[in-house]
Amino acid sequence: xxxxxxxxxxxxxxxxxxxxxxxxxxxxxxxxxxxxxxxxxxxxxxxxxxxxxxxxxxxxxxxxxxxxxxxxxxxxxxxxxxxxxxxxxxxxxxxxxxxxxxxxxxxxxxxxxxxxxxxxxxxxxxxxxxxxxxxxxxxxxxxxxxxxxxxxxxxxxxxxxxxxxxxxxxxxxxxxxxx
Amino acid sequence: xxxxxxxxxxxxxxxxxxxxxxxxxxxxxxxxxxxxxxxxxxxxxxxxxxxxxxxxxxxxxxxxxxxxxxxxxxxxxxxxxxxxxxxxxxxxxxxxxxxxxxxxxxxxxxxxxxxxxxxxxxxxxxxxxxxxxxxxxxxxxxxxxxxxxxxxxxxxxxxxxxxxxxxxxxxxxxxxxxxxxxxxxxxxxxxxxxxxxxxxxxxxxxxxxxxxxxxxxxxxxxxxxxxxxxxxxxxxxxxxxxxxxxxxxxxxxxxxxxxxxxxxxxxxxxxxxxxxxxxxxxxxxxxxxxxxxxxxxxxxxxxxxxxxxxxxxxxxxx
Ligand code: SF4
Ligand code: SF4
Numbered sequence: 284x285x286x287x288x289x290x291x292x293x294x295x296x297x298x299x300x301x302x303x304x305x306x307x308x309x310x311x312x313x314x315x316x317x318x319x320x321x322x323x324x325x326x327x328x329x330x331x332x333x334x335x336x337x338x339x340x341x342x343x344x345x346x347x348x349x350x351x352x353x354x355x356x357x358x359x360x361x362x363x364x365x366x367x368x369x370x371x372x373x374x375x376x377x378x379x380x381x382x383x384x385x386x387x388x389x390x391x392x393x394x395x396x397x398x399x400x401x402x403x404x405x406x407x408x409x410x411x412x413x414x415x416x417x418x419x420x421x422x423x424x425x426x427x428x429x430x431x432x433x434x435x436x437x438x439x440x441x442x443x444x445x446x447x448x449x450x451x452x453x454x455x456x457x458x459x460x461x462x
Numbered sequence: 463x464x465x466x467x468x469x470x471x472x473x474x475x476x477x478x479x480x481x482x483x484x485x486x487x488x489x490x491x492x493x494x495x496x497x498x499x500x501x502x503x504x505x506x507x508x509x510x511x512x513x514x515x516x517x518x519x520x521x522x523x524x525x526x527x528x529x530x531x532x533x534x535x536x537x538x539x540x541x542x543x544x545x546x547x548x549x550x551x552x553x554x555x556x557x558x559x560x561x562x563x564x565x566x567x568x569x570x571x572x573x574x575x576x577x578x579x580x581x582x583x584x585x586x587x588x589x590x591x592x593x594x595x596x597x598x599x600x601x602x603x604x605x606x607x608x609x610x611x612x613x614x615x616x617x618x619x620x621x622x623x624x625x626x627x628x629x630x631x632x633x634x635x636x637x638x639x640x641x642x643x644x645x646x647x648x649x650x651x652x653x654x655x656x657x658x659x660x661x662x663x664x665x666x667x668x669x670x671x672x673x674x675x676x677x678x679x680x681x682x683x684x685x686x687x688x689x690x691x692x693x694x695x696x697x698x699x700x701x702x703x704x705x706x707x708x709x710x711x712x713x714x715x716x717x718x719x720x721x722x723x724x725x726x727x728x729x730x731x732x733x734x735x736x737x738x739x740x741x742x743x744x745x746x747x748x749x750x751x752x753x754x755x756x757x758x759x760x761x762x763x764x765x766x767x768x769x770x771x772x773x774x775x776x777x778x779x780x
Binding site for chain 1: 496498499500743744745
């Protein structure tokens with residue numbers, strides 16, 4: 284009888300009191316548009332295409348991001364300039380499908396594609412969710428300030444011959460070793 | 463125009479105030495619930511979100527008012543009107559303050575109980591005519607719950623009636639000048655409170671509409687303004703039950719003279735409305751059979767014993 288009393292009546296009263304006392308607790312709500320939340324630097328939001336320290340496009344149109352993307356929302360086409368640099372002719376991300384997973388950033392060998400802490404990307408027209416290269420390209424280097432793909436890779440482009448990249452030895456002329 | 467019972471001024475202002483208060487309760491409830499859940503609740507439309515109700519009403523007016531083709535049209539349209547009507551009619555006998563009221567009926571308590579029982583028809587009709595299994599389940603539950611809770615809701619009041627010697631609600635208030643009936647009739651008060659929650663099917667006894675179990679119960683098929691009427695009807699019921707508790711157990715408009723009587727009445731009613739909302743925030747819903755057996759096996763006997771003891775004490779004091 285006593286336990287019944289304790290389990291029903293007393294516990295209900297205690298519950299009511301504890302919930303009532305919550306009225307003094309400060310609300311957890313962040314009043315968003317007026318009160319901006321702190322976004323962590325590694326937050327995965329709006330995608331950008333960065334440039335290398337010389338101001339050239341980093342992306343070499345290798346298509347690895349498009350392959351890695353689980354929802355297939357990246358479309359691009361490779362082209363080449365007269366110096367031999369590869370770059371995308373168009374680069375298109377359909378943000379109405381992107382799930383901000385960050386796989387593209389992980390796949391990218393040149394640190395070109397990066398996710399940023401910006402998340403305010405709502406649009407009234409669905410077609411406006413498709414971003415072209417002009418929309419994605421920024422003028423800076425993003426998260427990696429010193430990295431320049433063509434300076435560390437062995438590919439020969441205009442103004443940089445074989446063997447001139449960082450930590451790269453001049454190639455051995457195999458024919459000269461012939462007896 | 464003067465303030466006297468039954469004058470047009472009285473009637474019109476009671477009608478207006480009661481409906482406006484019931485509509486505003488939608489906002490009050492959402493805000494209070496969110497405070498108790500460490501949120502802020504609707505606070506954008508107007509100061510503190512006060513105009514949220516207006517926004518909701520505009521939205522609900524623009525919604526498609528749809529009658530399902532398989533429903534029984536007549537009952538479907540009639541049901542929401544009944545609940546609004548019977549609850550507004552019950553307010554006719556509530557004495558708000560000296561000179562404020564619609565009628566001073568000698569059978570006020572009986573009239574109120576009768577009207578409250580008629581409210582069951584609205585729920586039953588709504589569920590039955592919707593021709594939907596969830597609505598039917600809700601209506602079944604509502605009918606069983608209301609029928610069983612009606613019984614001791616009446617009996618729990620008889621103690622008060624015996625003490626004051628009147629069925630007239632205004633005289634019951636006046637008889638409480640030496641002390642509120644909540645003290646001699648505490649058991650009756652608790653039982654009436656529980657029955658009142660069950661009667662207005664508010665949480666934790668909202669079993670007829672239990673969203674998590676049966677969609678929205680008896681008003682599953684309703685939309686637009688018809689749903690709005692059920693919705694406001696529920697809040698009207700909340701105001702009614704709170705006013706009745708105030709009148710029957712907490713001395714109605716009586717209170718120290720530094721505030722006008724109507725203010726005392728409103729303060730008391732709002733305390734109870736707040737309590738009902740707190741119940742919603744804190745107490746989980748019992749299982750259906752638990753509710754029924756609790757009603758018949760515990761509350762009914764207790765209310766009967768309460769009545770007998772009260773009667774015995776009154777007789778022995780004479
Ligand atoms: S973040 Fe994920 S979904 Fe979005 S483009 Fe990159 S790989 Fe695709
Ligand atoms: S963004 Fe990176 S992974 Fe994608 S095509 Fe360009 S270089 Fe390759």
